[in-house]
Amino acid sequence: MEIAETLKERGVDVAIPIFEETVEWAGAINSVLLDNPRLLGQAMLLRDKSLMKRRAQLGGIRVGIFEEAHExxxxxxxxxxxxxxxxxxxGDPNDPIHIKAFDKAGCLGHRIIRTPDEIDTIPDEEFPVLMESHLDGWEFAVEAWIHEGRIAFLNISEYVTLGYSVFVPATPELEKFRPEITRQVEKLIKTFDIDFGFVHPEYFVTSDGEMYFGEVAYRPPGFKVFELLERAYGFNAYHGLVMAFDPKTTKEEIEEFFPREVVDATGHAGCFGVYPRRRVVSHLSMPEETEDHDYFESHELASPLTDKVTKRTAYGNHWGLLYFFGDDPYTLRDLLKRQEELDFYI
Incomplete structure (x- = not known):
């Protein structure tokens, strides 16, 4: 309350969450700045994976089976x-279940469990957790800027391998679901009573075209997707974030700022998160086939600080990103997949 009052005195109109851990703070501050107490409750819903799934169910959004686990x-x-x-x-192999932290971003704390023996590997400090049934289908993410309760711009991010690689815009095979994806995001906006800002939901689409809701975040996505969008479209996604949150932004300003989805893209931009494939490494070694590819643009990899590679927990944290850009989404998709087989640290 004190922070909100101080910001209000200094002429601040709105607080914008940039990281997952700041969503509640922004909601609390905005409930004061915008004189709308419901914004804090909304932020709490958008931070808790269990609560958000229950709210989604109440709104008629299709989700898988889920429960909370305390032990x-x-x-x-x-x-x-x-x-x-x-x-x-x-004798049949088990269908896997997914274990997720209630309030961590992206893949942090995400585990796949197939057998009771694997459950013993979950540390005590990770409980309580959310448990979900496995959904067979095509998983993808959406980034949607919202102004006055309407979608101003909607991007579909295509995962090549979850936790490793993503590119924008998506292939035509995924883009063909855009009308249904748009309807699902509109239902999400209505269910969570979102009037402004930005949402980053994840969905699954099954082989028969059914759409399942995974989760939603009320902050920018990871894996530098905003930077990929700028490379593909030329607009600054962070600037768009500020405009979508700013209560003074007009409809005309929104329409003038955002490009047309897909058709205004000059190419496809993607990135790959590098994880060392060896347990002991001595130096960074960029593969020639990666550096020589026409689609390769840059990387942010650094020399290792230690020779021992820490065992990856769940999806873990990558050591840096590679950036690619090109005209053909299929070439880019195959190129991103190929990086999983290469050693960048030897």
């Missing part, structure tokens, strides 16, 4: 129940 026994029961629901027979 390992809860996870064991959920794994058994999910596979019992799927009518698995003795």
């Amino acid at each position: 390992r026994d809860d996870v064991i029961r959920f794994l058994k129940r999910v596979n019992q629901t799927l009518m698995k027979l003795d």
Whole structure:
């Protein structure tokens, strides 16, 4: 309250969350700046993966099976129940379940569990967690700028491998779902009562075209997607973020600022997160086939500070990103996939 009052006295109109951990702070401050107490509750919903799924269900949005777990026994029961629901027979391999932290960004704290033995690897300090059934389908992300309750610009980010690589705009195969994706995001905006700002939801689309909601964030995405959008379209996504949050922005200013989706892109931009494939490394060594490819633009890799590579926990943190840009989305997709087989640290 004190921070909000101080900001108000200094002429601040709105607080904009940049990182996952600042979403509640921005909601609390905006509830004062904009004289709307509901904004704090909205921010809390958008921070808690369990609460957001329950709210999504109430809004008629399709989600998978999920529960909260407070201890390992809860996870064991959920794994058994999910596979019992799927009518698995003795000897059939289990369908996996997903374990996620309630309030961490992206893949942090995300684990895939297939057997009861794997449950023992979850540290005590990670509980409580959200448990979800596995959804077979094409997972992708959306970035949507919102002004006066309407979508101002909607991007579809195509994952090549979750936790490794992404590119924008998506391939025509994914873009063909844009009308349904737009309807789903509009339903999300209505369900969460979002009037302004930015949302970053993730969805699954199944082979028969059904759309499932995964989760949503109320802040910029990871993996430098805003930078990829600027490379592909030429507009500053952070500038757009400020405009979407600013209560003084007019409809005309929004329409003038944002490009047309897909058709105004000059190419496809993607990035790949590098994880060392060896347990012991001595130096950075960029593969020639990567550096010599026409689509390769730059990297942010640094020499290793230690020779021992820490064992990756869940999806872990990458050591740096590679950036690519080109005309053909399929060439880019295959190129990003190929990077998984190369050593950048030897």
